[in-house]
Amino acid sequence: MPERLSARRFLALVTDSFRELPLPEGSSAADGPLGWQGYDASRARAAERTGERESVVCGTGSVEGTEAVLIAFEFGFLGGSLGEATGDRLVAAYAYAREHRLPVVPLIATGGSRMQEGMLALTQLQRVARQSALTREAGLPQLAVLRDPTTGGGWATLGAGADVTLALPGAQIGFAGSRVRPLYADPAAYTAESQVAVGSADAVVEPGALRRELGVWLRLLSRGVVGGAAAPAPVPDALGVTDLPRTGWDAVRRARAPERPRARSYLDAYFRFRAEISGDRCGGTDPDGMLCGFGERDGRTVAFAAQTGAATRPAGYRTAARLIRLADRLGIPVLTLVDTPGAANGAEAEREGAGAAIAEVFGAVAAARVPVTTLVVGEGGSGGALALAAPGNIWATADSYFSVIAPELAAAILKRPPGEVAATADQLRIRPQDLVELGVVRGVVGHPHSRDQVISRPRRGRSPG
Structure with missing residues (x-):
C-alpha cells in the first residue's frame, strides 16, 4: 500500500x-x-x-x-x-x-x-x-x-x-x-x-x-485553440521507400514487409515528446493495435491515433474515438496513421462490439471541428482502416496501399484461383498512385512533385458531404 x-x-x-x-x-x-x-x-x-x-x-x-x-x-x-x-x-x-x-x-x-x-x-x-x-x-x-x-x-x-x-x-x-x-x-x-x-x-x-x-x-x-481555427497537423515525412510500386501486388508486398517503418517510428520522428492515453473506458485496451495520445510538434500540441499494423480490436477503435473527441473539445488538431490489415473479425471481437466501435470512430472523425490529417503508412484494409481516415485530407506513403478488401479475399469472393490474386490487386487499383488518380488521397509523401501536382489537379472523387 x-x-x-x-x-x-x-x-x-x-x-x-x-x-x-x-x-x-x-x-x-x-x-x-x-x-x-x-x-x-x-x-x-x-x-x-x-x-x-x-x-x-x-x-x-x-x-x-x-x-x-x-x-x-x-x-x-x-x-x-x-x-x-x-x-x-x-x-x-x-x-x-x-x-x-x-x-x-x-x-x-x-x-x-x-x-x-x-x-x-x-x-x-x-x-x-x-x-x-x-x-x-x-x-x-x-x-x-x-x-x-x-x-x-x-x-x-x-x-x-x-x-x-x-x-x-x-x-x-x-x-x-x-x-x-x-x-x-x-x-x-x-x-x-x-x-x-x-x-x-x-x-x-x-x-x-x-x-x-x-x-x-x-x-x-492546455494549448488548444478553443473556438478558433486550429491549423491542420503537418503531414509526416516518409520514412520508407519513395519510389512507386509497379503493380498492385508489389504495393501489397511492400506494405506487408516486416522491415517497413511502423507507427512508433513515425511518432518518434514526428514529435519532440509525447504522452499516451490508454483504454476505452469500457473495460478494454488495444496496445498492440492502436496508439493514442498527444505530442509536441513545432511548439504546439497535436493529437494522434495510430494503427500499428495489426488487426485493430474494438477497444482500439473506442480509444481512438475517445482521443478524437477529447482533441476536438480542446481545440487540438489530430493526426491519424492508417496501418491495419483490417478490423479484428473473430467471434471475440464481435462479442466486444466491433461494428459499434468502428461506427464510433467514423462518427468522431465526421463530427470533428478541428482539422484531421491522415497518412496511410502501410496496409489500408477496408472499413477498419477507412474509419480513421480524414475525408479530403488523406495522404499515402510509397510503401502503402488502400483497398476496399484484401486482394486474396476479393479473389476468394469472386471464386478465382490463388494464381489470380495479383491480377485482382491490379484491378482493385490500390497502389498509392492509383489512389491519387482516383482522388481518394491527395498525394504520395516523399514522391517528387506529387503533392503540388495533386493539390492543383481537379480531383475525380466526390467531395465528402
Whole structure:
C-alpha cells in the first residue's frame, strides 16, 4: 500500500507553488443537516488531527510551469468523504477554473460520500458532475490523480470522469470500498494496476515522477485553440521507400514487409515528446493495435491515433474515438496513421462490439471541428482502416496501399484461383498512385512533385458531404 500523504504534503509533491482559494462557508447546523449525534465532535477531532476544516484543499498552483486549479483530498479528515461543505468548495474551485481559463487537477483520496449527512451528501455527486460537465463544455482539460484510496462517488465522478487519469502504484481504486464489496471479490481487481489493465485509467506513475508527468500533460492539453481555427497537423515525412510500386501486388508486398517503418517510428520522428492515453473506458485496451495520445510538434500540441499494423480490436477503435473527441473539445488538431490489415473479425471481437466501435470512430472523425490529417503508412484494409481516415485530407506513403478488401479475399469472393490474386490487386487499383488518380488521397509523401501536382489537379472523387 502506498504511503498516504496529507493533502498539503501531496500538493507540495506535485506543484512548484500553491495558493489556497478563499473558503466558502459550510453549514453551521449542530451535528450537521441530519442532527447525527456526535458528528460535530467527529469533525472537531478531524480538524485537530489534520489542521483542515474540510476534506478538500482547493487552490491554484504551478505544475512544471503550467498554472492549474488543484483539488487535494485530505483522507485524514473523515476518510476524505464528501459532504455539503465539500461540495461547496468543489463548486467554487471549478467556477474559478472556468472564470480564469485554467485546467482542473483533482488529487483524489476518498472513501465516498459522508454518511452522517445522508442523501444530502450523496447528492453532492450531482453537483460535482455538473461542474465537470460545464468545465468540459468550456474546453478546459481535467486531469485526475488517483491516490489511495479512490473509491465510491469520488472515483465515479472526479476520477473516472476526468479526461486523463494517472494513478499511484498499489492504490486501491474502485467504486466499492474494501468494507462494502463482496467477501469473495478478488482484491486485485480494485487496484491501480487493474484499472489501467482494463482501460479505466491511463497510467500508473511513481510518486517521484508524478510532477513531471502532470506537467507534461498540462502543457500538452492546455494549448488548444478553443473556438478558433486550429491549423491542420503537418503531414509526416516518409520514412520508407519513395519510389512507386509497379503493380498492385508489389504495393501489397511492400506494405506487408516486416522491415517497413511502423507507427512508433513515425511518432518518434514526428514529435519532440509525447504522452499516451490508454483504454476505452469500457473495460478494454488495444496496445498492440492502436496508439493514442498527444505530442509536441513545432511548439504546439497535436493529437494522434495510430494503427500499428495489426488487426485493430474494438477497444482500439473506442480509444481512438475517445482521443478524437477529447482533441476536438480542446481545440487540438489530430493526426491519424492508417496501418491495419483490417478490423479484428473473430467471434471475440464481435462479442466486444466491433461494428459499434468502428461506427464510433467514423462518427468522431465526421463530427470533428478541428482539422484531421491522415497518412496511410502501410496496409489500408477496408472499413477498419477507412474509419480513421480524414475525408479530403488523406495522404499515402510509397510503401502503402488502400483497398476496399484484401486482394486474396476479393479473389476468394469472386471464386478465382490463388494464381489470380495479383491480377485482382491490379484491378482493385490500390497502389498509392492509383489512389491519387482516383482522388481518394491527395498525394504520395516523399514522391517528387506529387503533392503540388495533386493539390492543383481537379480531383475525380466526390467531395465528402
